[in-house]
Amino acid sequence: xxxxxxxxxxxxxxxxxxxxxxxxxxxxxxxxxxxxxxxxxxxxxxxxxxxxxxxxxxxxxxxxxxxxxxxxxxxxxxxxxxxxxxxxxxxxxxxxxxxxxxxxxxxxxxxxxxxxxxxxxxxxxxxxxxxxxxxxxxxxxxxxxxxxxxxxxxxxxxxxxxxxxxxxxxxxxxxxxxxxxxxxxxxxxxxxxxxxxxxxxxxxxxxxxxxxxxxxxxxxxxxxxxxxxxxxxxxxxxxxxxxxxxxxxxxxxxxxxxx
Amino acid sequence: xxxxxxxxxxxxxxxxxxxxxxxxxxxxxxxxxxxxxxxxxxxxxxxxxxxxxxxxxxxxxxxxxxxxxxxxxxxxxxxxxxxxxxxxxxxxxxxxxxxxxxxxxxxxxxxxxxxxxxxxxxxxxxxxxxxxxxxxxxxxxxxxxxxxxxxxxxxxxxxxxxxxxxxxxxxxxxxxxxxxxxxxxxxxxxxxxxxxxxxxxxxxxxxxxxxxxxxxxxxxxxxxxxxxxxxxxxxxxxxxxxxxxxxxxxxxxxxxxxxxxxxxxxxxxxxxxxxxxxxxxxxxxxxxxxxxxxxxxxxxxxxxxxxxxxxxxxxxxxxxxxxxxxxxxxxxxxxxxxxxxxxxxxxxxxxxxxxxxxxxxxxxxxxxxxxxxxxxxxxxxxxxxxxxxxxxxxxxxxxxxxxxxxxxxxxxxxxxxxxxxxxxxxxxxxxxxxxxxxxxxxxxxxxxxxxxxxxxxxxxxxxxxxxxxxxxxxxxxxxxxxxxxxxxxxxxxx
Numbered sequence: 125x126x127x128x129x130x131x132x133x134x135x136x137x138x139x140x141x142x143x144x145x146x147x148x149x150x151x152x153x154x155x156x157x158x159x160x161x162x163x164x165x166x167x168x169x170x171x172x173x174x175x176x177x178x179x180x181x182x183x184x185x186x187x188x189x190x191x192x193x194x195x196x197x198x199x200x201x202x203x204x205x206x207x208x209x210x211x212x213x214x215x216x217x218x219x220x221x222x223x224x225x226x227x228x229x230x231x232x233x234x235x236x237x238x239x240x241x242x243x244x245x246x247x248x249x250x251x252x253x254x255x256x257x258x259x260x261x262x263x264x265x266x267x268x269x270x271x272x273x274x275x276x277x278x279x280x281x282x283x284x285x286x287x288x289x290x291x292x293x294x295x296x297x298x299x300x301x302x303x304x305x306x307x308x309x310x311x312x313x314x315x316x317x318x319x320x321x322x323x324x325x326x327x328x329x330x331x332x333x334x335x336x337x338x339x340x341x342x343x344x345x346x347x348x349x350x351x352x353x354x355x356x357x358x359x360x361x362x363x364x365x366x367x368x369x370x371x372x373x374x375x376x377x378x379x380x381x382x383x
Numbered sequence: 384x385x386x387x388x389x390x391x392x393x394x395x396x397x398x399x400x401x402x403x404x405x406x407x408x409x410x411x412x413x414x415x416x417x418x419x420x421x422x423x424x425x426x427x428x429x430x431x432x433x434x435x436x437x438x439x440x441x442x443x444x445x446x447x448x449x450x451x452x453x454x455x456x457x458x459x460x461x462x463x464x465x466x467x468x469x470x471x472x473x474x475x476x477x478x479x480x481x482x483x484x485x486x487x488x489x490x491x492x493x494x495x496x497x498x499x500x501x502x503x504x505x506x507x508x509x510x511x512x513x514x515x516x517x518x519x520x521x522x523x524x525x526x527x528x529x530x531x532x533x534x535x536x537x538x539x540x541x542x543x544x545x546x547x548x549x550x551x552x553x554x555x556x557x558x559x560x561x562x563x564x565x566x567x568x569x570x571x572x573x574x575x576x577x578x579x580x581x582x583x584x585x586x587x588x589x590x591x592x593x594x595x596x597x598x599x600x601x602x603x604x605x606x607x608x609x610x611x612x613x614x615x616x617x618x619x620x621x622x623x624x625x626x627x628x629x630x631x632x633x634x635x636x637x638x639x640x641x642x643x644x645x646x647x648x649x650x651x652x653x654x655x656x657x658x659x660x661x662x663x664x665x666x667x668x669x670x671x672x673x674x675x676x677x678x679x680x681x682x683x684x685x686x687x688x689x690x691x692x693x694x695x696x697x698x699x700x701x702x703x704x705x706x707x708x709x710x711x712x713x714x715x716x717x718x719x720x721x722x723x724x725x726x727x728x729x730x731x732x733x734x735x736x737x738x739x740x741x742x743x744x745x746x747x748x749x750x751x752x753x754x755x756x757x758x759x760x761x762x763x764x765x766x767x768x769x770x771x772x773x774x775x776x777x778x779x780x781x782x783x784x785x786x787x788x789x790x791x792x793x794x795x796x797x798x799x800x801x802x803x804x805x806x807x808x809x810x811x812x813x814x815x816x817x818x819x820x821x822x823x824x825x826x827x828x829x830x831x832x833x834x835x836x837x838x839x840x841x842x843x844x845x846x847x848x849x850x851x852x853x854x855x856x857x858x859x860x861x862x863x864x865x866x867x868x869x870x871x872x873x874x875x876x877x
Contacts, residue, residue, distance in 0.1 A: 150457070157450035160667065162703045163546065165535050165760050167768035167796060182539065192464040192537035200462065200539075250463065255403055257463035259478045260487065262509030264500070265461050330500045331508075335540055338458030343451045344532075344541035349763055351703045352720045355710050360448055365671065 129308045132318055133300050139325040146329025147337065154341040160358030168349035175348045182345055195250065203243030203272075209236040210279070217290075217297050234283050241276045244269055264331065271320055278317035288314045389814040391856045392474055392821045394828055400467040401476040408477035412523040413812050416561035423570045424669055427559035434558040435513050439496050441557040442489075445550050446497065452550050455542040456493045459483060465534040465544075470799050471527050474818035479524045482534030482544040488520050489551050522560060525551040527815050529805035530663065530696075531756035536796050548805070549665025556664055564809035565660045572673055577622035577656035586652055589625045597635055603877045605642045607634070607650065612684045614649035616641070619657045619677055619701075619722070620692025621844035630847055633693050633866025637725055639875045640868070643739065644732045648690075654680035657697035658844065662704075663806035670700060671708040677722075678709040687716040690723045693866060695755035695843030696804065698724055702762040726842060727764045729871060730774045733781055740874040745783040750870065751836045752779055752788065753823065753850075754798035755843035769795075775842055775867055782874035787834040793826040801841075803849025816849060817856050824857040831859075840867045 169175045181187040186204075190197045213233025216222045248269045251257050282288045289309040299306035308314075327333070340346065348354075357366070418428025431437055446453045465482040467473070472480040479485060487509070494501030494510035501510030511517060530545035555561065571580045581589070590607040597605045608614065618641075624634040641648045654676040661669035681689055689712070691701045701722045706712065712721040720727075732738050752775060764770040772795050779786050793799050802819030830836040841847055841864060850864035 154450060154454055157447060157453050159450045160448065161707060163451060163543065163761070165532055165541060165543070165796070166763055166771065168763075170766075170768060182541075186539055188537060188541070189462070189464055189539040192468070192539075193462075196462050196464050247462075251461075254463065256400070256466040256478065256481060257461070259403055259405075260461050260463065260466065260481065260483045262461070263506065264504075264508045267507070327500075330498065332458070332460045335458040335460050338454045339540045341450060341454050342458070342541040343454075344535050344543045344546075349768065351706055352722075355706050357707055358448070361667070361707075 126307060128310060128315070129296070129305055132296075132308050132315075132322075133305050135319075135322045136300050139322040143325040143328055150329055150334055151337050154337065158358035158360065159343040159347065160361055162347055162349075162351040162356050163343050164347040164349050165344045166349060168347065170349050172348055175346055179340060179346050182339060195246070199243045199246030199250070201243075202239050203247065206236040206240035206243060209233050210240060217294050218301065220294075220298060237276055237280045237283065241273065241280065244273050244276060248273070268331065268333075271324055275317060275320045275324065278313045278320065281313040282311070282317065286311065286313055387813070387817075387856075389817075392818055394825055394857075398822070398825065401473065403478040403481075404476040405478055408471075408475045408480060408523075408527060408815065409520075410523050411519075412526045412562075413807075413809055414563040415522075416563045416566040420563060420567045420570055421556075421559065421561050423573055424556070424561070424566055424666070426556045426561055426566070430559045434518070434560075437558045438513060438518075438554050439492075441554045442493065442550075443497070445553065446493075449546070449550065451543065451546045454540075455486070455547060456490050458540045459486060459490065459542055462539065464539065465537045465542075468534045468537045469528075469544075470531075470533070470802060470822045471529075471815060471819045474802070474821035475527075475815065477527075479520070480527055482538075485524055485528055485544055486542065486547045488517065488524055489547055492517065518555075518560070521551050522555060525555075526562060526807065526812065527819075529756070529800045529802065529807055529819070531800035531804055532760040533756065533797065533800065536760060545805070549663070551665075552663070552806075553665035556666065562664070562806060565663050565806040568658075568660050569664075569669055569673070572656055572658075572660075572676075576652060576654070576676070578658050578660070579622040579626055581622055581625060581655065583652040583655075586625060586650075586655055590650070593631065593635060593638070597638065601877050603642075605635075605638050605877070607638050608648065609650050610652055610684065611647070611649040614647040614684060614686055616646060616648040616688045616690050616728075617654070617677075617681050617684055617686040618648050618650055618690050618692060618725070619654050619680075619697075620650070620725075621657045621694040621697060622655060623844040623848060624692055625655075627844075627848060628851065629862065629865050629869060630693075630844055632869035632872065634868075636866065636868025636870070636872025636875075637692060639872045639877065640725075640729050640732065640738065643875055643877060644737050649684055649686070651680035651684060653683065657691050657694045657701070659697055659700040660806060662696055662700050667708075670704065674700065674705055674708040677705065678712070681712070682714065688719050688723065689715065689721055690725055690728050692725050693842040693844065693868060695757035695845060697844075699757040699761040724764050724774075725868065726774050726778055729778055729868070730765070733778065739876045740781055740871070741876050742782060742784045742874055744874045745870055746785070748783060748838045748865075748870070749785040749787065749834060749836045750779055750783050750865075751827065751830045751839050752776055752786070752867075753801065753839050753841045753846060754794050755841060755846050756798060756800045756804060758842060759798045760796055775840075778867060778871055779840060782870045787830050787836055789826040789830050793822060799823040799826065801843070801846040801849040802853060804843075804845050808845050808849055813852075817853050820849070820853045820857070824853070824859075827859070828857070838863050838865045840865050840870060842867045
């Protein structure tokens with residue numbers, strides 16, 4: 125058992141733990157924190173299912189971004205859409221036997237990588253070239269794009285230029301999953317690719333990648349526009365104002381707890 | 384027009400995004416509240432000695448109370464979609480008036496004290512210690528935000544700079560650095576009952592005067608009742624409607640609508656103000672206190688319905704928050720939403736055929752309509768989403784023969800703020816107010832040139848006051864802004 129195998133295997137465990145617990149904590153934090161006031165940006169849906177649909181349009185087609193800026197939308201949706209296909213393609217390295225739809229997805233996944241890179245380069249170009257965006261960019265904003273580019277380029281290299289030992293790679297991954305470590309192939313592009321992915325998993329819960337869970341919890345997008353029909357009060361407001369005073373006790377209508 | 388020491392922006396041949404000019408709007412911000420203005424609101428009188436510590440503690444408290452703040456400070460990816468959406472940026476070119484940069488003033492401190500990356504890698508993620516310089520930037524630039532939410536519409540995560548600027552102002556209030564304009568006015572509401580500090584007897588005189596004016600104009604006795612217990616409707620309207628032009632003509636319009644509909648109504652000297660400036664400073668506590676006056680007035684006067692007059696942010700607080708802050712209103716007539724907007728009220732009558740309107744009475748006017756930000760993006764009218772855009776326009780079309788909309792990208796949920804909202808309607812901020820009005824003035828210019836528009840109608844007291852002030856800077860007349868219900872009132876055949 126080589127040092128590299130042990131290092132990468134352990135790094136995967138650590139990264140996965142940080143990713144799951146870190147993200148889990150943030151989701152718990154968002155879910156637990158009340159939205160004490162009705163603040164959907166209007167016009168907003170007047171039903172719960174309408175609000176769910178609104179969030180879906182934001183998550184799936186980036187509707188607000190489309191209205192706001194076509195270039196960012198184009199590069200953004202190219203990157204995210206292609207990333208999804210590429211990630212699904214990667215399932216083949218973690219399951220045995222490989223599901224048919226994952227097999228059928230392989231050719232699309234291979235070329236989606238280029239779409240993903242174009243999206244990332246477009247976003248990077250905007251960040252460098254558009255004065256306003258450059259002004260608001262911190263080093264981490266560039267590094268995040270570079271990290272994703274490293275992942276994408278090293279992946280494309282293995283698919284199209286210097287093939288890695290994919291059979292042994294899969295043995296390694298399954299070994300990590302089933303706690304039966306197998307030697308990792310040592311091609312530089314693979315080691316770079318995996319190291320960058322591990323780093324991305326670790327920084328996910330501590331970075332702006334929190335936009336992924338955040339969008340689901342954004343009160344301006346996920347609230348139903350019904351403040352006159354349904355009373356909406358946060359638990360802290362009830363505790364602070366209504367547990368002793370008249371308004372709540374004067375009524376039989378129980379306020380909807382703000383969520 | 385007063386003497387000015389800044390350059391009024393020129394109309395641009397086309398709406399290009401300006402190049403950034405860092406620091407051009409750096410300054411001291413608006414006048415700071417004096418200790419006697421802070422105390423009644425429950426804030427320290429002046430900047431406390433350990434202000435950094437108190438500010439960070441307050442930020443921590445708000446992060447636990449408001450999911451919006453927690454999510455918004457985490458989720459921004461700095462994509463830049465909002466950077467060209469703020470009217471203050473478009474009018475001033477100062478990059479700290481780009482919504483994301485304005486948010487970052489708070490976010491840099493949040494990251495430093497509340498996130499792992501900011502604690503251990505501050506330079507990497509742009510985290511900063513809370514210094515006096517940053518506090519000065521907060522005070523200056525969070526008072527160059529009218530909390531209009533136009534950036535929130537553009538954001539892929541709905542990050543609302545209004546919420547962040549409210550939180551920033553709440554933090555500053557908590558350390559004793561309040562804004563004179565907003566806090567002094569809130570104090571007046573607590574002490575006297577309205578923003579203008581108009582006591583009960585003076586209000587009574589004013590209303591009698593208006594009744595006489597209507598009588599002189601029309602020969603008909605139209606009443607403006609005050610404190611009449613047992614009336615059907617309690618009308619809560621901004622106090623500017625009692626005193627300022629063109630607001631008063633709107634109030635006369637409401638009175639004529641009530642008169643013709645034969646619905647009894649009353650104003651209240653206890654709740655003689657619809658405005659709720661506590662929204663601007665993000666203070667739930669003060670916002671609730673101000674809202675409770677309306678509940679108390681409704682109970683005292685035993686009314687069946689509550690209707691709000693033309694006021695943008697007041698309608699946000701009324702529509703979106705009143706039930707939360709001062710509800711439930713189960714003692715009112717359940718057949719009507721609580722509260723209702725005067726436009727909803729008038730529109731309902733119009734649809735029932737209860738109003739007799741002669742459009743030709745407004746034939747000397749060619750009208751356009753300014754969607755006020757809080758009505759457009761933070762509330763609704765009627766049962767349908769977007770009713771806040773349809774109902775006011777239907778009222779204008781029913782009252783006027785000549786109506787022309789401005790460019791759609793400057794209206795509806797993308798409407799441009801008047802430049803004076805969010806607690807900025809004070810003389811010392813005139814430069815940012817004039818510059819922030821640029822996008823709306825350009826849109827107005829276009830319909831003036833193309834369709835010969837003579838007047839712009841609005842349903843917000845702040846918009847009306849702001850436009851009356853800034854229109855002359857752009858070569859228009861101050862009386863080209865009118866109340867929507869002035870048009871209705873002029874068209875009503877009594």
